[in-house]
Amino acid sequence: MNGKYRPLWLNKNGDLEVLDQRYLPHEELTRVLKTGDDATEAISDMTVRGAGVIGNVAAFGVYLLAREFENNKDKIIQESAKIRASRPTAVNLMWAVDRMVEVIKNSNDILKDAKAEAIKICDEDVKRSETIGKIGCDIIEDIMRKKNLKNFNILTHCNAGWLAIIDSGTALAPIYEAKKRGIDIHVWVDETRPRNQGANLTSWELLDAGVNHTIIADNTGGHLMQHEMVDMVITGADRVTRCGDAANKIGTYLKALSAKDNNIPFYIALPLSTFDFESCDGVKEIEIEMRSEDEVHIMRGIDSNGKPQDIRITPKDSKAINYGFDVTPARLITGLITEAGLIEADENEIKKLK
């Protein structure tokens, strides 16, 4: 999607190089991952994030393990469990590692096969992302026709763009496609506290792509929806159960409630690899990651000299708590936009995908 980067690539030394998403939009830095442990760390410290890219880095992480322990299948498989456990909520991570392990188990040329499989996972994501964009944009055009709209306002939470799933994301893919089709589109970008993936990453992507957008505090979406300033809400997901409940960035549930209350369509865009057919009741069954409270206390930005700075925004003696995700029940979801088409958030429909 972007002119300069993918979020990850094999560099000229054969190492995995990634865009360090912790420093965007203020600094464009990359980080080189040489070992499986490097991949685990990059996922858990959120150098990379977003369900798809986590899966991609995990897959290449298993390839890096294959490079470290070339002739020791057992060791590679054993070590890959660390990558698999680097974050708990996004199911693409487990899916990607399991797929890599399966290939390695049956391989006679581990290094070659692992590399090929990791590249294949990425290539598949590119196609998924493209298809999701087209299907999502068809929905946008359909709403515009029915409501006779000249322009379209879409609200998104967190970042589900090409930084999250190559090459154009899930939730942002229909937006990029709309831009391509010449639709007059404007995006309300939820800041997405505490890590500000909206204010930092989605805004950066949209600026780069020349998509008209406005950053809002996470508190603002309800007011906009009450005043007919939002035509659609779309987000990605980190895990969707077979019953259609969707774990996504904390705060998504609040936007879904508000969309429902104001009769605004609320869509989740996801690749099929994000489905978790094992679970049904997402609120009860999906493990929600708790991250460091410092992500609430400390904010990153640039000072008046343009120098990156971390500041503490809370009193030093106050505690904070930091849940990474919440679960939006299926009853609040208008539809699931996947590479296999638009699907109802309903067990009978989702089961057919298995």
Add this chain to the structure above:
Amino acid sequence: MNGKYRPLWLNKNGDLEVLDQRYLPHEELTRVLKTGDDATEAISDMTVRGAGVIGNVAAFGVYLLAREFENNKDKIIQESAKIRASRPTAVNLMWAVDRMVEVIKNSNDILKDAKAEAIKICDEDVKRSETIGKIGCDIIEDIMRKKNLKNFNILTHCNAGWLAIIDSGTALAPIYEAKKRGIDIHVWVDETRPRNQGANLTSWELLDAGVNHTIIADNTGGHLMQHEMVDMVITGADRVTRCGDAANKIGTYLKALSAKDNNIPFYIALPLSTFDFESCDGVKEIEIEMRSEDEVHIMRGIDSNGKPQDIRITPKDSKAINYGFDVTPARLITGLITEAGLIEADENEIKKLK
């Protein structure tokens, strides 16, 4: 409530001195207001904020005008319109200025009467706040009895403590009363972007009062409510219509939706002076203040050397939009806690208060 300050007082020179709430919790600074224009500025730049304290500073602002233009009633009344227009949403502001103007119109000793009336408005707030605290705490005890709770988790948004209404606030008054009664209470403090009144002011107040609390991103409340970690939501209000719709800090509506969805009681605590009997449909009729987009872009905190710093957290070319309030419809409100008792958010009940 607090050991050190009220949010405003007449200092030894007879000027109005206020705690400058823009710098809390990192710096405890005060600001001296000598003229009506100083009061207008302090309200509009949010040196002081919170419906009650805005009303108090407005009342003393009219007194400062009386000091400036002692024998010119017309000029005082004319200038007081500037104070009245310093912010659009909190109705206490208009109420307090109108009351001061009425006193001045009928006064033969303007300076003395204006001072006495401003002090009286403050003294009344102290009593209102105390009564609201007792009534609210009775509700807490009632819920604890019915649900057989040993401890109580309450979620609040923005700041409606003694920094907002002297001497113990509206939404925080029942919490301070609960602490006094020995109830094991814990407060979830919504950060309240973009100005962080929760993370900056409510946390600072609760630390000072020794009340157990945890700061959360505004996105987090829905998840906590889904997991039975919240027993009650309580907020203040800036304006409540005669039909029970409540304008309060942006984001309040999202928490009310989530409370409803999870069968959690959602209360608004307010003095009677916050009712606006002229309006009914809050979403349509209440003017919502739009503030500078810089409040979204720029964050204040302290750097690693303890020095206060402003940093920009968004890309420099991205726009933002900043609505100060949203409206929670009456249907989502369990009850209104006022100094006249607990009242249903219903036109027939509210009309009786007029």
